Amino acid sequence: MNRKLIVLELNEVPDRVIEAFVEQNPYSNWAALTNRSARFIAATPDTIQLHPKLSWQTFHRGVPDVKHGYKEYNQIDAPGKGVYPPVWELLQKAGKTIGIGASIGSTPPPESKQNLKFYIADPFAPTNETTPDYLSYFQKINTMAVQHSGRNVRSGGFSKSDALHLLINLPRLGITPTTCFKTVKQLVSERLNPTRIIRRRNVQALMTFDVVFQQIKNTKPDFCTVFANHVAASMHRYWAARFPDDYESNNMPQEWRDTYAGEIDTAMQEADYMLGKLFRFARSNPEYSIMVVASMGQAAIEHEVVKNQLIIKDFDAFMSMLGMKNYKKLTGMEPEYVVEFSDSAGLEAFKEACERLKILGKSPYLKPMNDTQTAFLVEHTNIELDSVSMGNREVPLAETGLSVEPIQDMSGSTAQHIPGGCCFVFNGFSSLAGHGEPNKENNSIAVTSAIMTALGVTPPDYMEPPVPGIVKAISEQPDRTEGNPVGGLANA
Incomplete structure (x- = not known):
């Protein structure tokens, strides 16, 4: 039986968070599956920046950031683009069927549609292109949700037409009654307790999972991914609440x-719900193994209470203040913004305008991606601001498109990125724990080459040698004589 693989890309989740959850929830799917999985640590080798916009490219392309050259979301070109293609394209060219479920760095889509069962771009994609086409109804909502879930979660952003198209297509998109119920429950909850609006990120992750999982069930590709960011978002903000003793000085009030x-x-x-669904699928389709992996992890950092933050509330007004025309705002992660110009002269003019702009004495920090695109930051917290300087003139804040917004949860980042993230493999029947090395950090590139090897495709010479235990865990034929596992999966 040829093995197939589903990769749940659970962004930035380290073993520390998993173990703490299992301790409090011993009958969860997490508890049952981690007990019977082959467990590893996947550590990014990146040196330019520890950030998922780089580390997922590293994991997918099988080379570190200094080689692939991708540094930003929405970056569609880099020095290593053609030299180091993503793993799904390598598998696709080798004759494997593939599916891509919102993986970071999956823009643009594969040039060839041969062996492509489904494609949903990452939530920062500049277009809503999907395969099949009707998934674009969801992708449009998904990218809008990212833009409304930056430092604060905001309501609105969706037209009635967008919402109607989504509702009409719910059945074939695969968004389940369970997720619909949780969505309604969330909306009621945040009306009763406004602090709960932050949990909308969880609902977005569930919807994405449902849509991708429906495609997996319908098409059964040899290899596919599904990306989820909701745990990472919570860890950044609330680590100091969940793990208050991780700090010499925890600055967040009781x-x-x-x-x-x-x-x-x-x-x-x-995420436990997702694991249960994947396990049941693997039992019904024993040719599948499941990998849960994070391209890096998180841990506690020094922090402060953040009462407000400067954001660009009206992007067009901000660009007008700078004298910019012929541009397109791309999706970014606030307070980082991404803009594309029609030509290189437009970007050069933007650079010059930003040098003239002073916000509390500082200009925006630019990170050019190519000749026409750049990311930029206007990062200021805990400030009072009435105006900015544009060359020799003062511009009232109300005319700049900028806004000093109170932060809903008073948190900046109480945790930040570390190299090591979780990595474990399970199937629907066998215990794979004997293949694991739970305390050993493995180069995440060696995890990528292990995936290819286990699926019968020789990795390129530029990749690290595969992790033997991962190859064995994915390759192992399930022992269907083993009964249901104990714990949360016993009644799955």
Whole structure:
């Protein structure tokens, strides 16, 4: 039986968070599956920046950031683009069928549609192109949700037409009654308790999973991915509430800790739902193995209470202040913004205008991606601001498109990126624990080459040698004589 693989890309989740959740939830899917999985640590080798916009490219392309050259979301070109294609394209060219479920760095789509069963771009994609086409109804909502879930979660952004198209297509998109119920429950909950609006990120992750999982069930590709970011978002903000003793000095007030102590575990509960669905699928389709992997992890950092933050509330007004025309705003992660110009002269003019702009004495920090695109930051927190300087003139804040917004949860980042993230493999029947090395860090590139090897495709010479235990875990034929596992999966 040829093995197939589903990769759940659970962004930035380290073993520390998994073990803490399992300790509190011993009958969860997490507990049952991690007990019987082959467990590893996947550590990114990146040196330019520890960030998922680089580390997922590293994992997918099988080379570190200094070789592939991708540094930003929405970056469609880089020095290593043609030299180091993503793993799904290598598998596709080798004759394997593939599916791509919102993986970071999956823009643009594969040039060839041969062996492509489905494609949903990452939520930062500049277009809503999908395969099959009707998935674009969801992708449009998904990218809008990212733009409305930056430092604060905001309501709105969707037209009635967008919402109607989504509702009409719910059945074939695969968004389940369970997720619909949780969505309604979330909306009611945040009306009763406004702090709960932050949990909309969890609902977005569930919808994405449902849509991708429907495609997996319908098409059964040899290799596919599904990306989820909701746990990472909670960890960044609420680590100091869930793990208050990780700090020499925890600067967050006790009331804040009490309010947000359950947010990481709530996000993990939704991931628990995903694991249960994947396990049941693997039992019904024994040719499949499941890998759960993070391209890096998180850990506690020094932090402060963040009462407000400067954002660009009206992008067109901001660009007008700078004298810019012929541009397109691309999706970014606030307070980082991404803009594309029609030609290189437009980008050069933008650079010059930003040099003249001073916000509390500082200009925006630019990170050019190519000749026409750049990311830029206007990062200021805990400030009072009435105006900015544009050359020799003062511009009132109300005319700049900028806004000093109160932060809903008073948190900046109480955790940040570390190289090592979770990695474990399971199937629907066998215990694979004997193949694992749970305390050993493995180069995430060696995880990528292990995936290819286990699926019968020789990795390129530029990749690291595969992790033997991962190859064995994915390759192992399930022992169907083993009974149901104990714990959360016993009744799955």
